[in-house]
Amino acid sequence: MISLKSKTKKLDEPIKDKAGFLDYLIILIIGIILLYPIIWMFMAAFKSNEEIFGTVALFPNKWLFKNFVEGWKGSAGYTYTRFFANTALMVFPTTILTLISSTLVAYGFARFEFPFKKLLFTILLAMMMLPNTVVIIPRYMLYNRFQWIDSYMPFYAPALLCCNSFFPYMLIQFLRGIPRDLDESAYIDGCGTFKTLIEILLPLMKPALFSAGLFQFLWTYNDYFNSLIFVNSVRKYPISLAVRMSLDSESVVQWGKVMAMACVAVLPLMILFFAAQKYFVEGIATSGMKN
Amino acid sequence: MRKKSFTKRSYQAYLYLLPWFIGLVVLQLVPFVSSFVYSFNDYTVGSKLDFVGLANYVKLFTKDKDFWNSLKVTILFALYTVPGKVILALLVAMFLNRNIRGINAVRTLYYIPSLFGGSVAIALLWRLMFMDNGVVNAMLSKLGFGSISFLGDTKLALPTICLLEIWQFGSSMVMLLAALKNVPKELYEAADIDGSGKITKFFHITLPQISPILFFAILNQNIQELQNFTSPYTITGGGPMKSTNVLGILLYKEGFSYFKMGYASAISWIEFAIILVFTLVLFGSSKFWVHYADE
Structure with missing residues (x-):
């Protein structure tokens, strides 16, 4: 199978195929799609139910820090x-x-x-x-x-x-x-x-x-x-x-x-x-x- | 070559292997055989084994309406996620396999979803996002589409869960990217001289060169996804109408809610048989497409 010799250094070696503007744009778009759910989760943590279900806006209108305080209390004692x-x-x-x-x-x-x-x-x-x-x-x-x-x-x-x-x-x-x-x-x-x-x-x-x-x-x-x-x-x-x-x-x-x-x-x-x-x-x- | 015999050194080696060997026998081989034995018995916690022959299997195949459905759902789950994940990983890896500034940062960021493989927190996030009145539907309606009942529709619930798995393609991508970087450049240069096109180069150079790692990725993903439990259990609990009720959930309910250990063992052996068949088919197919350098 695959050996564990560190071959990853090669990543930085110049490759003939140079990336252009369009490539960087695609990389950015893929990145946003991949990370959006996690960013959204972080923002939703500050929202009320009305905001979570009512809007597409990413940032909360009102930052509810009490979600963390209340959540931390857990349940069942x-x-x-x-x-x-x-x-x-x-x-x-x-x-x-x-x-x-x-x-x-x-x-x-x-x-x-x-x-x-x-x-x-x-x-x-x-x-x-x-x-x-x-x-x-x-x-x-x-x-x-x-x-x-x-x-x-x-x-x-x-x-x-x-x-x-x-x-x-x-x-x-x-x-x-x-x-x-x-x-x-x-x-x-x-x-x-x-x-x-x-x-x-x-x-x-x-x-x-x-x-x-x-x-x-x-x-x-x-x-x-x-x-x-x-x-x-x-x-x-x-x-x-x-x-x-x-x-x-x-x-x-x-x-x-x-x-x-x-x-x-x-x-x-x-x-x-x-x-x-x-x-x-x-x-x-x-x-x-x-x- | 040193001669292999029972020297002092070889006894020492056995001593080093001892923890693994005990684990192998006590926690792997004996349980493996036991669950096979249990599957022919009526057995619950605290009771004695009660031999019933093939009754558990007969019941599964002929009486249990959930079983055939779960079997189908489990196989579909793997058929959606494994190719989806591996193909996406390969496409993105090939796209990233060029001279990109900050490639390490890109690789790191793309890997983040994989960090949460099997995490309940992320499964709950998925459940919330894809609810009927969730953010995905809110976005769709902003764009002028009607709302879709992702998790309420028996046809859509499974693909929606599979999407969560496919989203976590990062670790396969990192592996494949490393494999792509290791393809000798001379091969492509030679192909350029021959005037080969991109597609020819992909099938005649890239694919054979990375095939061992691609094979390994598919094999592993397959074993994992056929056993998946957390995503469907957390997101839909097996519903709607059992359309996401994978064998893992069936096994969990029979074994750990009703404590029908014999029956659950029979389910586990069916699951094992499926994994075995998939694995053997993969190994069989490898002759035709996996190329090892030292052959």
Whole structure:
């Protein structure tokens, strides 16, 4: 498949086919169409129902900041402070466990020779195609037996046990690009394999780990299906379930309030994305991404 | 080549693979087999397995009116979104594959919708925008068109949801753009000398060169979209008249609202079978259009 060598630098190389005014215009129009819904969402967060449904105007006539204040209060007795804390408690350990387990597994595959390696690697790749839906019911029964339902263990356990092959695969590809001489000389110098990994390879793997971490963060943060199934009590709701609940809990939906909380929900992703966009975009460009 | 045998180093390797191997057995292979077994049983939370043979499947195929509809809707969902997303991604990537100032910024901005893949917040936004009295209809009427019941019409609800998925073409685009940049320029120069036209160049150079990545994109999108749940569940809840009731929703309701785990497992295996068939067809077709450089 695709190697993770950084080839994206080529983007800035001059290409014969130069873009003209018309091209820039088309780029702008596509951009506006793509981003308009998000800008509209942000503006709708300040509007009343009358404005949301009555007009096409983008900017609100009257800026209702109280949508955010009211929305933040949440429902069923819990505020968004709680829901954000829950989300953090769900997402951060999941991300960190994923990075630890996939580093170990990637190291095992990329730097060691052992019997059945080829078979095991094929299984690793094949598991990328195993749909979540076909294992979700037995997993639910298993977690139920462990009394893990309504906790975040159903997120931590697959992360710890490296169940999403995408991450070790991504790191294996990256490790293949790091010369073996580096760790082999450390090994000959008397470093154990684990020490070699921690002291020699880990610092070099930072960019790949960062990309992998970002994607696991994003996917866990956005995940709805698993949260819906495994988290039952409002006290433990992550943001995704809370946003959905804001719709169901009222007889007349104040959409401005719902959109305010939708904005609040996507804001961390936007900040993260702009702070680390290089890792996002290059992570996809070089590893053959899903989603 | 080092000789592969059970050395001290190979035992260490197994130690590194241990977390994955436990996960593979406990959370993947055993559940995979279990759900197959469940599908032949009457089974709910807290009860014992009660073997019923093919009864769940027979009921699905002959008695459950929702099933055939859901099957159709799921396949349509994938047939609309996957080509829509991939073709749009390819077109935009090809358009951007030229000397553009600030290309990185453009790439970043176009990627933003993909950031929210599967996000409830964005699905709610879609629901609000496409309501009968929503902003899209307000715009249409400003432009002199009649209002359209996007989410209330059984024919339009599914395409409207698919539009949300297609809107998130950014990650496929970034991948394809990287692939396009890697096509050796000499190939195009040689084609220019031969006097080949744009279309010839596309089919004889561009497409074969980027085909492995295109294939990978289609394969992944397909697996994802056949399992989609969040968008239809949040935007229409499966309606109107079950016209967006994908298998994922059916499975969720049977399994996690009624806790009919055996029946839901049968649904999950049908879903798995569809994904498998689509995947095998794709792999089968790859012989004819996917070209690997090292072959």
